[in-house]
Amino acid sequence: MNKKLILITFFLLQLVRTSGQSKEQLIDNFFSALVKNQQFSGNVLVVDNDNIVYERSFGFSDHITKAPNTPDVNFPIASISKIFTATAILQLKEKGLLKITDPVTEYLPGFPYPEIKIIHLLSHTSGLPPYNAFFDKEKKENPDKVFTNKDFLPGVIANQQPLVYQPGEKGNYDNINYLILALIVEKVSGKSYEKYIEKNILKLAGMKETRLFPLPEQFNRPEIKKFAFPHIYLHLYDDKPVKSNSIPYVREYWRSYAFRGFADYVSTIRDLWKFDKALYDNTLLKQETLEEAFVPVKLNNGKNNPDEFGLGWEIEKDSTMGKLVYHSGAAMGLSSNILRNITRHQTVILFDNAHFNAHENATKVMMLLNSKKVNMPQKSIAKIYGNILYNKGAAEARETLETLKKDTLNYYLSENEMNALGYDFMGNSNPYHLPEKHFYKQAIETFKTNTNLFPDSWNAYDSYAEALLKDGQKDEAIKIYQKSIELNPDNKNGKKVLEGLLTKQKN
Incomplete structure (x- = not known):
């Protein structure tokens, strides 16, 4: 009887291993096809219940020198940085230092939009125009001016612009919301944005490979060690990309607008996994706070906002695989994505430094992980x-x-x-x-x-x-x-x- 149990156990273990290898092979086939078709250049990590199912690097961190992408290469995570900012706000909420229903004016006196609340910023439903609307005139008059977070509030007060819509009436994704949230983090905590994130998020999660690396520096430094440079295919008929920082307009834009709070960090796939785990084990936020963050914020009419944004996180409408929450990042020549299946404790982290389809590919990987059919890339x-x-x-x-x-x-x-x-x-x-x-x-x-x-x-x-x-x-x-x-x-x-x-x- 004992021998039979041992044999049954052995065969079950073999079945599990075979199943794991099958998913790994399916995912590998998918990425191999993407790379063959010049549709992927980057790093990917796939995790299922704290076990790595798949981890590989493809392509080049520098397509000019042919330096390869490797797991320890620093990738610009772009707007994934926003979930650090959102986490900081929610931590301050847990400490009773603010309420997300508070008006922004309570923390930033003089802010000329008394109807905008913190929750509007977190969910991109504030109705604010892009930040350049407040500063383009001054930039034109003074081309060498570099705008930082210190310039933001005075600039908005001096050059108030009409709202695109009333707060909570609609939704549109815009960096300005998280720039303001970063200012609130500084005001409430008494620390600089960078130091707050370092102490209360990166250090707590054990993230030693994640650091603030402002966009102006990313796009204006020609040589950076162990860094995945963003690349752009300038035309549909091009077969090779160019470095984004080789384009004068790109360099100049990010040199002029040096605002922080929405796209400033670089990281590695393993370090973002540490952040993911710190969320699952409630090191960074309480479970009840996370559950609130993973629900789409309602508009004034009672409907979900159009992008299904919660408190810093976007929620997938399709729940057939479980509840999926994510955040994407994109800039001129890169895309990134962290996709979390919080029902099944699965995570896909994906960086690409030459294409703009990180979320689409991460979703397909999640489908493969859950035995869903995915058409091979063409x-x-x-x-x-x-x-x-x-x-x-x-x-x-x-x-x-x-x-x-x-x-x-x-x-x-x-x-x-x-x-x-x-x-x-x-x-x-x-x-x-x-x-x-x-x-x-x-x-x-x-x-x-x-x-x-x-x-x-x-x-x-x-x-x-x-x-x-x-x-x-x-x-x-x-x-x-x-x-x-x-x-x-x-x-x-x-x-x-x-x-x-x-x-x-x-x-």
Whole structure:
């Protein structure tokens, strides 16, 4: 009888091990496909009931020098820093030093919005405009000025702006809310924001690899040891990213706006896991406080705010795997995510220093961890097509597109991506304020190809006509606008442009 029990126990243990290996392999297959498709460069940690299921690093911390990402590389966690700020506010609440229903004016005298309460800031429902709305005028007059938290309250008082909406009426995610919360932390605690976080969060959680590293320094120091530099693919047709700090506009923006409280920390995957564990074992906050934080804050009309924000945390609407809470971080050339399944005690921590899809990928990993089906990553035909068109010409680009279209297992074709690629070639979008580039020949080829691929799309024809017009091909543009309007008689802008062209043609 004892031998039978031993055998049964042995086989059950083997089954558990096999199951764990299976999930690990599924997750590894997922990331291997992402990396192969140039869709991931970073670190990932997957934990199930305090056991590491998966931990790996991919890609480069510096794509120029080819320095690899490693588990101990410091990653900018961007807005994940906000959960440190929220935790600080909730700790002060537990100590009875503030109430989240208190108006901000109680702690920051002169703050010109008496209707805004701390809870509005925590849940991004304050209605405040972005902080640059208060300072852009002064920045224009004094380009060398560097704005810090000390400048914030005087600047807001001196240049009061109208609210976007009444507090609690709607919701919109904005850094300004957490900048103000950081000021409240300093006012109530009597300590600097950095020292408060260091003593009451990082030290308590045993986080020795997490530190405040202000954004101006992140983007303005060319050499930093053991640091994952943010990288950007400037165009859809690029096959290599550039360092974000190589772009003058990016450097200048973060040099000018040196505000803190919302995106200032760098960390490692293992150190963020320590923070995660400190939440689970209530080292940082009481369980009742956490439960309150993980409930979406209601709007004035009684409905959940649109982003399902609680007190510093966002809550997933889909609860089929359990209650999922998370916070993402993103900046120019990076994304990060901490996703916690508090029902099943599972956590996914993910950093990526070249893409903006950390939350999407973390969610898929959580699905794999819970035996949910996830489609394997596919490569974008539009991006491959664009790269070949730019580097080798139209004939080879068309030939490659026709070949890849047949491989629907590994490649996908998107009308919207092809459309975006066309506008990218046109040079319509220049978010980084770089010298303008206009490749009208490639844009026309891309839009024309898109109409062949999606012949029933009025928008594809409308974009094609716009490119022809930009290139001075007015007669051909008229024909294509007419085709677009034939497919969509409600294309008002197309009708307006066509009318103008026909009038000029008559004259």
